[in-house]
Amino acid sequence: MFISALKEQNEIFTRPVKWWPSNPHWWNFIETWNLPQPPLVRALLNSAIVYCSSTLLILLASSFTGYVLAKYEFKGRHGIFLWIVSSMMIPGFTGLIPSFMIMKWLGWINTYWALIIPGAFSAYSIFLMRQYIITIPDDIIDAARLSGCSEFGLFWRIILPLSKPALVAVGLINFVWGWNDLLGPMWFIHETSMKTVQQSLGSLFDIRSSVTSLPLVAASLTIATIPLIVLTIVTQKYLIQGWTGLSYAKR
Amino acid sequence: MEKLNRNENSKNLEPLWFSENHQREENVVKRSYVPYIFLIPFFINLVVFSFFSLGFGVYMSFTNWNPFTPIGAAEFVGLANYVRAVTGDPVFLMAIKNAFVYVLYEPVCILLGFFFALILNTAIKGRSVFRTVFFLPVITSTVAISFVWNWLYDYQYGPFNEVLKALGLPAQYWLSYIEVLPGVPIALLSIMLMSTWQWIGLNVIIFLAALQSIPKEYHEAARVSGANAWNRFRHVTVPLVRPALLFCAITATAGSLQVFTEVYMLTRGGPINATQVPVVWMTMRAINFNEFGYGAALAYTFFLIILAVSLIEIRILRRGGMFYY
Numbered sequence: 001m002f003i004s005a006l007k008e009q010n011e012i013f014t015r016p017v018k019w020w021p022s023n024p025h026w027w028n029f030i031e032t033w034n035l036p037q038p039p040l041v042r043a044l045l046n047s048a049i050v051y052c053s054s055t056l057l058i059l060l061a062s063s064f065t066g067y068v069l070a071k072y073e074f075k076g077r078h079g080i081f082l083w084i085v086s087s088m089m090i091p092g093f094t095g096l097i098p099s100f101m102i103m104k105w106l107g108w109i110n111t112y113w114a115l116i117i118p119g120a121f122s123a124y125s126i127f128l129m130r131q132y133i134i135t136i137p138d139d140i141i142d143a144a145r146l147s148g149c150s151e152f153g154l155f156w157r158i159i160l161p162l163s164k165p166a167l168v169a170v171g172l173i174n175f176v177w178g179w180n181d182l183l184g185p186m187w188f189i190h191e192t193s194m195k196t197v198q199q200s201l202g203s204l205f206d207i208r209s210s211v212t213s214l215p216l217v218a219a220s221l222t223i224a225t226i227p228l229i230v231l232t233i234v235t236q237k238y239l240i241q242g243w244t245g246l247s248y249a250k251r
Numbered sequence: 252m253e254k255l256n257r258n259e260n261s262k263n264l265e266p267l268w269f270s271e272n273h274q275r276e277e278n279v280v281k282r283s284y285v286p287y288i289f290l291i292p293f294f295i296n297l298v299v300f301s302f303f304s305l306g307f308g309v310y311m312s313f314t315n316w317n318p319f320t321p322i323g324a325a326e327f328v329g330l331a332n333y334v335r336a337v338t339g340d341p342v343f344l345m346a347i348k349n350a351f352v353y354v355l356y357e358p359v360c361i362l363l364g365f366f367f368a369l370i371l372n373t374a375i376k377g378r379s380v381f382r383t384v385f386f387l388p389v390i391t392s393t394v395a396i397s398f399v400w401n402w403l404y405d406y407q408y409g410p411f412n413e414v415l416k417a418l419g420l421p422a423q424y425w426l427s428y429i430e431v432l433p434g435v436p437i438a439l440l441s442i443m444l445m446s447t448w449q450w451i452g453l454n455v456i457i458f459l460a461a462l463q464s465i466p467k468e469y470h471e472a473a474r475v476s477g478a479n480a481w482n483r484f485r486h487v488t489v490p491l492v493r494p495a496l497l498f499c500a501i502t503a504t505a506g507s508l509q510v511f512t513e514v515y516m517l518t519r520g521g522p523i524n525a526t527q528v529p530v531v532w533m534t535m536r537a538i539n540f541n542e543f544g545y546g547a548a549l550a551y552t553f554f555l556i557i558l559a560v561s562l563i564e565i566r567i568l569r570r571g572g573m574f575y576y
Contacts, residue, residue, distance in 0.1 A: 061296070064289040064290070064292055068289040072286040077286075080290070080293070083297070091509050091554060093509060093553075093554075099300065101307065121293070180390075180393065182393070182516075198394045221395040221399075233383065
């Protein structure tokens with residue numbers, strides 16, 4: 001994919017296959033800006049806005065919930081945990097149609113909200129956060145409490161810093177997952193200017209015969225994948241820990 | 252003594268997955284209102300996107316609602332949507348069949364993943380490089396992968412056909428409806444091949460983690476007792492990796508039944524619905540044909556099927572001695 005991005009149109013079809021183009025066309029990456037439909041920069045921006053904010057929301061909500069489930073005793077705790085565990089069994093597509101209707105009522109179709117808000121609940125993230133926070137020793141929390149730390153201060157100053165590995169893993173998984181998702185945006189986003197990266201690539205697929213510039217398509221694919229590859233390599237250790245537990249079932 | 256009783260009681264009352272809390276329970280500090288404040292985001296979501304949404308979805312599946320009419324104007328049609336899904340929609344039935352055929356790529360993927368993990372486990376140098384290489388397809392989006400594989404499957408220029416031609420075999424229309432097995436179009440097999448390639452890395456990583464958690468002493472002990480390589484593999488490695496194996500197999504099934512992007516990108520469920528799968532079909536009915544009520548009925552019918560499969564699998568899981576949650 002990356003190599004095709006550097007080639008000229010006709011070079012892709014030469015035989016035998018060339019593994020490295022004789023004359024790398026780095027310019028192809030710039031030229032993706034000029035692809036007729038849909039604007040890739042805008043799509044990248046859309047995706048970045050949507051999935052950064054939904055990831056932050058997920059992290060906030062799931063660390064809140066996970067913390068409470070791990071470290072507090074209160075009425076209904078077991079019920080809530082049971083609900084979370086069993087809702088991991090509910091496949092995502094069942095919620096699409098009712099969510100579509102709610103979005104329509106709220107007037108959120110074709111807005112960022114339609115992708116951010118429903119994505120902010122993730123049973124798996126809560127589950128992983130709880131499993132991690134439960135390993136933080138109670139003594140630390142008690143010590144902080146005795147030193148006069150408020151309950152929220154406890155969360156911000158003790159729990160969050162200590163659960164950084166889990167936060168990184170959960171955040172990255174959700175980000176990668178959102179970034180690569182096609183089904184959700186297809187339901188909620190129909191306007192060209194609001195489309196996410198994957199949708200934008202998907203529509204390149206539809207018009208690929210008219211664009212007739214496979215190197216440019218390959219360049220777009222590469223640009224869309226690079227953020228994830230960089231993120232993954234930087235945080236490989238955490239990501240793999242988290243993925244092994246999460247990815248399959250979320251799919 | 253009191254402590255002992257308490258543990259026994261709670262064991263009787265609670266499902267197994269709470270068991271790890273038992274020792275901690277008495278340490279948990281009681282603060283009456285604080286937990287509920289932390290739970291506000293969860294409750295908002297629970298009410299709006301779980302209860303309300305699920306309830307409304309079920310109601311919608313009994314109506315003929317479409318997005319151009321207000322929900323109040325939708326006619327109540329009773330079970331008609333479900334009857335249509337089960338008896339009057341051959342495409343949906345074919346889609347379910349296809350989804351179950353598609354799932355069969357998983358065993359292959361898991362076995363190959365195990366195989367590669369065994370090889371990687373013996374290699375000492377470059378393991379992290381290989382791990383990255385195996386992991387790249389997993390994080391690359393299915394949309395991008397489908398692009399590349401669509402080109403690989405190309406009749407005229409695709410490398411697969413080049414290889415076939417070089418071997419003197421006839422070129423194939425990889426994404427056509429030609430049946431290679433009764434009821435299985437070649438396009439479906441092509442999609443399965445792509446998924447195998449994409450997800451193998453994840454299996455390798457899971458198995459590699461499992462293999463590396465086996466203490467070296469076990470193998471030493473077996474060797475000292477005179478076990479040869481095969482016996483060590485058969486009686487030490489396999490039983491210890493079995494939990495990971497089962498975990499992969501079972502979590503993957505429910506996920507693979509919901510396949511969407513792969514099929515949507517490579518074939519759009521075509522040609523002539525030969526590779527249709529339920530989630531693509533549901534999306535098409537709802538988004539392209541505006542039959543939201545019927546789409547909801549399709550969703551819940553298929554959900555019940557997945558649920559049944561998952562429950563059966565969990566039973567197998569329990570019998571295999573696994574308690575993951």
